[in-house]
Amino acid sequence: MVSASVESQTVNQWITVCQLEQILLNSGVCALVVDKQIAVFRTAAGIYAIDNYDPFSKAYVLSRGLVGDRNGIPKVASPIYKQNFNLQTGECFDDPTVQLSVYPVRVADGQVQVGIA
Amino acid sequence: MAKKNLVVVGNGMVGHKFLQKSIEIGATQDWNLITFCEEPRLAYDRVNLSGYFSGQSAADLSLVEPGFYDQHGVKVYLGDKATKIDRAAKKVISAQGAEVEFDRLVIATGSYPFVPPIAGKDTEGTFVYRTIEDLEAMSAYAEQAKVGVVVGGGLLGLECANALKNMGLTTHVVEFAPRLMPLQVDELGGNILKDQIQALGVTVHTSKSTTEIVSVDGRVQKMVFADGSELFTDMIVFSAGIRPRDEIAKECGLTVGDRGGIVINEQCQTSDPHVYAIGECALHEGKIYGLVAPGYTMATIAAEQICGDGNNTFGGADMSTKLKLMGVDVASFGDAFGQTPGAKVVGITDSIKGTYKKLVVDATGKHLLGGMLVGDASTYGNLLQISQNQIVLPPNPEDLILPAKSGASTSLGVDSFPDSAQICSCNNVTKGDICAAIQADNITDIGTLKKCTTAGTGCGGCVPLVTDLLKLEMKKAGLEVKNNLCEHFDHSRQELYSLVRLEKIMTFTDLLAKHGKGQGCEICKPAIGSILASAWNEQILNPAHVTLQDTNDAFLANIQKDGTYSVIPRIPGGEVTPVALIALGEVARDFGLYTKITGGQRIDLLGARVDQLPAIWQRLIAAGFESGHAYGKALRTVKSCVGSTWCRFGVQDSTTLAIVVEERYRGLRAPHKLKSAVSGCTRECAEAQSKDFGIIATEQGWNLYVCGNGGMKPQHAQLLASDLDQETLIKYIDRFLMFYIQTANRLERTATWLNKLEGGMDYLKAVVIDDCLGIADRLEAEMAHQVATYQCEWQNTLADPQKLARFNHFVNSPEPDPSLLRVEERGQARPPYAHEREVLMAIQNR
Numbered sequence: 001m002v003s004a005s006v007e008s009q010t011v012n013q014w015i016t017v018c019q020l021e022q023i024l025l026n027s028g029v030c031a032l033v034v035d036k037q038i039a040v041f042r043t044a045a046g047i048y049a050i051d052n053y054d055p056f057s058k059a060y061v062l063s064r065g066l067v068g069d070r071n072g073i074p075k076v077a078s079p080i081y082k083q084n085f086n087l088q089t090g091e092c093f094d095d096p097t098v099q100l101s102v103y104p105v106r107v108a109d110g111q112v113q114v115g116i117a
Numbered sequence: 118m119a120k121k122n123l124v125v126v127g128n129g130m131v132g133h134k135f136l137q138k139s140i141e142i143g144a145t146q147d148w149n150l151i152t153f154c155e156e157p158r159l160a161y162d163r164v165n166l167s168g169y170f171s172g173q174s175a176a177d178l179s180l181v182e183p184g185f186y187d188q189h190g191v192k193v194y195l196g197d198k199a200t201k202i203d204r205a206a207k208k209v210i211s212a213q214g215a216e217v218e219f220d221r222l223v224i225a226t227g228s229y230p231f232v233p234p235i236a237g238k239d240t241e242g243t244f245v246y247r248t249i250e251d252l253e254a255m256s257a258y259a260e261q262a263k264v265g266v267v268v269g270g271g272l273l274g275l276e277c278a279n280a281l282k283n284m285g286l287t288t289h290v291v292e293f294a295p296r297l298m299p300l301q302v303d304e305l306g307g308n309i310l311k312d313q314i315q316a317l318g319v320t321v322h323t324s325k326s327t328t329e330i331v332s333v334d335g336r337v338q339k340m341v342f343a344d345g346s347e348l349f350t351d352m353i354v355f356s357a358g359i360r361p362r363d364e365i366a367k368e369c370g371l372t373v374g375d376r377g378g379i380v381i382n383e384q385c386q387t388s389d390p391h392v393y394a395i396g397e398c399a400l401h402e403g404k405i406y407g408l409v410a411p412g413y414t415m416a417t418i419a420a421e422q423i424c425g426d427g428n429n430t431f432g433g434a435d436m437s438t439k440l441k442l443m444g445v446d447v448a449s450f451g452d453a454f455g456q457t458p459g460a461k462v463v464g465i466t467d468s469i470k471g472t473y474k475k476l477v478v479d480a481t482g483k484h485l486l487g488g489m490l491v492g493d494a495s496t497y498g499n500l501l502q503i504s505q506n507q508i509v510l511p512p513n514p515e516d517l518i519l520p521a522k523s524g525a526s527t528s529l530g531v532d533s534f535p536d537s538a539q540i541c542s543c544n545n546v547t548k549g550d551i552c553a554a555i556q557a558d559n560i561t562d563i564g565t566l567k568k569c570t571t572a573g574t575g576c577g578g579c580v581p582l583v584t585d586l587l588k589l590e591m592k593k594a595g596l597e598v599k600n601n602l603c604e605h606f607d608h609s610r611q612e613l614y615s616l617v618r619l620e621k622i623m624t625f626t627d628l629l630a631k632h633g634k635g636q637g638c639e640i641c642k643p644a645i646g647s648i649l650a651s652a653w654n655e656q657i658l659n660p661a662h663v664t665l666q667d668t669n670d671a672f673l674a675n676i677q678k679d680g681t682y683s684v685i686p687r688i689p690g691g692e693v694t695p696v697a698l699i700a701l702g703e704v705a706r707d708f709g710l711y712t713k714i715t716g717g718q719r720i721d722l723l724g725a726r727v728d729q730l731p732a733i734w735q736r737l738i739a740a741g742f743e744s745g746h747a748y749g750k751a752l753r754t755v756k757s758c759v760g761s762t763w764c765r766f767g768v769q770d771s772t773t774l775a776i777v778v779e780e781r782y783r784g785l786r787a788p789h790k791l792k793s794a795v796s797g798c799t800r801e802c803a804e805a806q807s808k809d810f811g812i813i814a815t816e817q818g819w820n821l822y823v824c825g826n827g828g829m830k831p832q833h834a835q836l837l838a839s840d841l842d843q844e845t846l847i848k849y850i851d852r853f854l855m856f857y858i859q860t861a862n863r864l865e866r867t868a869t870w871l872n873k874l875e876g877g878m879d880y881l882k883a884v885v886i887d888d889c890l891g892i893a894d895r896l897e898a899e900m901a902h903q904v905a906t907y908q909c910e911w912q913n914t915l916a917d918p919q920k921l922a923r924f925n926h927f928v929n930s931p932e933p934d935p936s937l938l939r940v941e942e943r944g945q946a947r948p949p950y951a952h953e954r955e956v957l958m959a960i961q962n963r
C-alpha cells in the first residue's frame with residue numbers, strides 16, 4: 001500500500017515507526033524518521049505520510065489535524081489556521097503554490113513503516 | 118464653459134445631505150461645490166449624538182466617508198463660520214476672512230438650543246445638548262457632579278436625562294408644561310410616560326417654572342421655582358426647544374418669520390431666488406421642522422432644483438416621532454390629538470403594564486389618521502405605514518393595538534403596503550426601492566440590504582420592517598437559505614441534532630452511515646462531536662469520539678501559534694483561595710509556563726508541550742483544580758463581582774450564585790462558547806449584560822439577561838425575566854440553554870441566534886417562560902442529564918492509559934518537539950518572533 005505519487009522514489013530501507021493500532025482510524029501521529037518529523041495518517045482508504053511541518057503557521061503540527069475527505073480525496077486540515085492538504089499528493093487545496101513532501105509508507109505485519117532512500 | 122459656484126453655508130446633517138445628493142445627480146460637471154463648516158469636524162450624525170456617551174467616537178458618528186469630499190472636489194472651509202452674505206456682490210464672507218463668490222447659495226445653518234432667560238442661566242455648570250463639543254464639556258463636568266437636572270421634558274430632554282443617568286448622576290427633569298412630551302402625547306399618555314421615566318430612576322417635576330439659578334463660588338448650586346420650591350443640583354442642561362439660526366439671513370435682508378426661520382417656498386427658495394434654505398433653519402408655511410427627515414427631503418428637493426430637473430417640490434412633512442430611549446417606548450404620528458373634524462378615537466390603557474395606546478380614525482372608520490403609543494411602540498412602524506398609505510382598516514381597528522394573543526392578532530403586515538410606502542423616512546426609501554434592491558442584487562442579509570439602500574441607517578426605527586420585507590421577498594423568491602453543514606451532510610445542525618436525539622444515534626460513524634456521505638471533514642466532525650456531547654455527554658476522548666475533536670478538544674488544551682498549548686483550570690466565579698493560587702504558581706514555575714490573567718477571571722498557563730500536559734494536570738488536580746473547558750465550545754467562565762459579601766452596594770451574594778451557576782453548567786457543550794456573569798447590584802461590575810446569559814441582583818431577586826456578547830460585534834444582552842428567585846432563575850437558564858443548543862447553527866453565538874430567531878425576544882420569552890411549545894419539561898430533563906453525568910475531562914483522561922498514550926509529540930520517541938524555542942521577556946518564557954528565531958537557530962547550529 002504505497003501512494004501513487006511516491007512510487008518513483010527509491011526506497012533502500014523501511015523504518016518501522018509504530019504498530020497500526022497505535023494510529024486510531026481517521027487520525028494521525030508524528031514519527032521521527034532519522035532527523036525528520038513525518039506525519040502519518042490512517043484512513044479507511046489507506047495510510048499516508050506527509051511533512052509534519054505546517055508552512056502556514058511554521059509549526060510542526062499537521063499530525064494533530066482533523067482527517068477527512070474533499071470530494072473523496074483524503075485530506076488533513078491544519079489545526080492552527082485550517083488550511084487543507086491533500087494526503088495523496090501533499091498539495092494544499094487552499095493555495096496550490098504550497099506543496100508538502102509525501103513519503104513512502106506501508107503496513108507490513110501490522111507495523112507501520114516509512115521508506116527512506 | 119467655466120463652472121459656476123454653488124456655496125453651502127453649514128455642514129450639518131442636512132447640508133451634507135444636500136452635497137451628497139448634488140454629487141449623486143452629477144452636479145460636479147457644472148458646479149464648483151463649496152461649503153462653510155463652523156464646527157471643527159465635518160457633518161456627523163446628530164440624531165445619534167447620545168451614542169457618543171455610550172462609546173461611539175466622533176469618527177463612528179461621522180456622516181462623511183473619509184476622502185469623500187476630496188474625491189468629488191468639494192472645497193471645505195473647516196472650522197470657519199460664514200459671517201456675512203453680500204447679496205449684491207453675490208459673495209459670502211467668513212470669520213477667517215475668506216470671500217467666496219456664489220451663483221447659487223444654500224443656507225443650512227440648523228438651529229441653536231433655546232435657553233430661557235432665567236437669572237443665572239450662564240453660571241458655570243449649565244450646558245446645552247447639540248454638538249459633540251457640548252457633550253465633551255458635559256462629561257468632563259459630570260465627573261465631579263452627583264446631581265444633574267434637565268430643563269425641558271420633550272423628546273430631546275428625556276434623551277439627555279437618560280445620558281445623565283448613564284453617567285451615574287442622580288437625574289431630574291423639570292418641565293414647564295403639566296406633562297412630559299407635551300407636543301407628542303396627551304394627558305393620559307403623559308402620566309404613563311412619567312411613571313415609566315421615574316421607574317428608570319429619573320425624577321420628573323412637571324408644571325415647574327424656573328425663576329433663578331443660584332450659584333456658589335460661581336458654580337451652579339440650586340434652582341428656584343415660581344412656586345417657591347428649590348432643587349439642589351451640580352449641573353443643569355437646557356433642552357427647552359430650538360431656535361433657527363437665521364441671523365446671517367436676516368442681516369442680508371432675506372425674509373424671516375416673526376418668530377424666526379428663513380422663509381422658503383416649495384422649491385426651498387428664500388425671498389432671493391438665488392438663495393435657498395434647508396433644514397432646521399428654514400420656515401415653510403409657518404412651520405419649522407425640528408427633525409432630520411423633513412430636512413433630508415428639503416436637501417433632495419433643493420439639489421434637484423439647482424442641479425437637476427427640479428420636478429419635485431416640498432409640500433410639508435410628517436412630524437411622526439419615536440423616542441429612542443432604552444426601556445421606554447413613546448411614539449406619536451399623524452393627527453395624534455384627533456384634531457381632524459369628525460375624527461374618532463380608540464384608546465387602551467394598561468396601567469399595570471404601563472402602556473397607553475391611542476388610535477385616531479377618520480369619520481368613516483376606514484382610515485387611520487394618527488396615533489400615540491406609550492410603553493410599547495412595537496407596532497409603530499406598521500401603524501405609521503397604515504396611516505400614511507391610507508390602507509383600509511380592519512372592522513375593529515382596536516385589534517391593531519390589542520396585545521397579540523397567540524396566533525389571533527390582526528396585523529396588517531408589510532405585505533399589505535403599496536410599493537410607494539415610505540419605509541425609511543430618514544432616508545426616504547420606499548418599499549418598492551427595497552424590494553427592487555433585494556431582487557436585483559439577490560440580497561439575503563440585512564447588513565447588505567442596509568448598505569445598498571441606506572434604509573435603516575438613520576434612526577434605525579424601520580429596521581424591523583426592513584427585515585420583515587427581506588424575509589418576505591426571500592420567501593417569495595423561494596429562497597430557502599441553504600443551511601447544509603458541509604458536503605458530507607445535506608442537513609442543518611438543527612436537523613442533525615434532532616436526528617441524533619430521535620434515532621438515539623451515539624457515534625459519528627453511525628450518523629454518517631445513516632444520513633451522510635464520504636469521510637467527513639473539519640467542519641462536520643467537531644460540529645457532530647459537539648452535538649453528541651450535548652445530547653449524551655459521553656467523554657469526548659472516548660475512542661468513538663476522539664478523532665472528531667479539533668486539536669483543542671483532542672488534547673483538552675488550547676493550541677498556540679507554535680503548536681504548544683495553554684492550560685486554563687476552572688476557577689468558578691473567579692474565586693480562588695491563596696493556597697490554590699500558590700499551587701498554581703508552583704506548577705507554572707516548575708514547568709516554565711508563561712502566566713497571565715485572562716479576561717474571564719482566571720489564570721492562563723501558556724507554553725505547555727503536548728507531552729507535558731498530563732503531568733501538569735496531575736499536579737493541578739492534586740491541588741484541587743479541574744478542567745476549565747477553555748478549549749471547548751462549551752461554558753467558559755461565569756464572572757462575578759464580590760457582591761453583598763463585601764461590597765457596600767451589593768444586594769445579593771453574586772459570588773456564591775456565580776459559583777453555583779458555573780458548577781451547574783461546567784462542561785456543557787454548545788454550538789459555540791458560552792459566557793456568563795453575575796453582578797451583585799445594578800451597578801453591574803461583572804458586566805453581565807455582555808454575556809450569553811447574565812444575571813444581575815435586585816432587591817427582590819435576580820434579573821436574567823440573555824443573548825449578549827462582546828467581541829467584534831458587541832451586542833447587549835436583553836432582559837428575559839426580572840426578580841426571579843434562584844430556583845426559577847436556574848429553571849429558565851436550563852430551558853434557555855437547551856433550547857439554544859437544540860436550535861442554533863454551527864458556531865452561532867446566542868446573540869446571532871436571537872437576531873435570526875423568528876419572533877425574536879418575545880418568542881424566546883414565550884418558549885422559556887410561558888412554555889408555548891410545551892417542551893420545557895423535556896429541556897429541563899435534558900439539562901438534568903448533563904448535570905448528572907458531568908465528569909472532569911482531565912481527571913477521566915488521567916485515569917485511562919489508552920487516552921494518555923496520545924499525549925506525545927512523537928509516536929516512536931519520548932523526545933519533545935525539537936523545533937520549540939523560548940526567549941525570556943519580563944521574567945517569563947515566550948516563543949521567539951521570526952527574526953529572533955533565525956538568530957537562535959544560527960546559534961544552535963554553530
Ligand SMILES: Cc1cc2nc3c(=O)[nH]c(=O)nc-3n(C[C@H](O)[C@H](O)[C@H](O)COP(=O)(O)OP(=O)(O)OC[C@H]3O[C@@H](n4cnc5c(N)ncnc54)[C@H](O)[C@@H]3O)c2cc1C
Pocket residue numbers: 126127128129130131132153154155156163164165166167197198199200225226227228246247248273276362365395396397398406407408409410412441576
Ligand atoms: C441630541 C439630539 C437628538 C436628536 N434626535 C433626533 C431624532 O431622533 N430624530 C430626528 O428626526 N431628529 C433628531 N434630532 C434633530 C436633528 O439632529 C436635526 O433635525 C438635524 O440635525 C438638522 O440638520 P441641519 O443640517 O438643519 O442642522 P445641523 O445638523 O445643526 O447643522 C447645522 C450646521 O451648520 C453650522 N453652522 C451654523 N451657522 C453657520 C455659519 N454661519 N457658517 C458655517 N456653519 C454654520 C452649525 O455649526 C452646524 O454644524 C436630534 C437632535 C439632537 C441635538
Ligand code: HEM
Pocket residue numbers: 675676683684685715716717718719720721723745747753754826827828829
Ligand atoms: C472568533 C473569535 C475568537 C477567537 C478565535 C478567540 C480566541 C481565543 C483563544 C484561542 C483563547 C484562549 C487563549 C488561550 O489559549 O489561553 C481565548 C480566550 C479568551 N477570549 Fe477569545 N476568541 C474569540 C472571541 C472572543 C470574544 C468575542 C471575547 C469576548 C468579548 C473573547 C474573550 C476571551 C476571554 C475572556 C478569554 C479567556 C477565557 C478564559 O478565561 O477561559 N474572545 N480566545
Ligand code: SF4
Pocket residue numbers: 758759760761764765766767768771796797798799800801802803
Ligand atoms: S455590581 Fe454592585 S455589588 Fe457587585 S461589586 Fe459592583 S457595586 Fe458591588
Ligand code: SF4
Pocket residue numbers: none
Ligand atoms: S484578541 Fe485576537 S490576539 Fe487576542 S487572544 Fe483574542 S484572537 Fe488572540
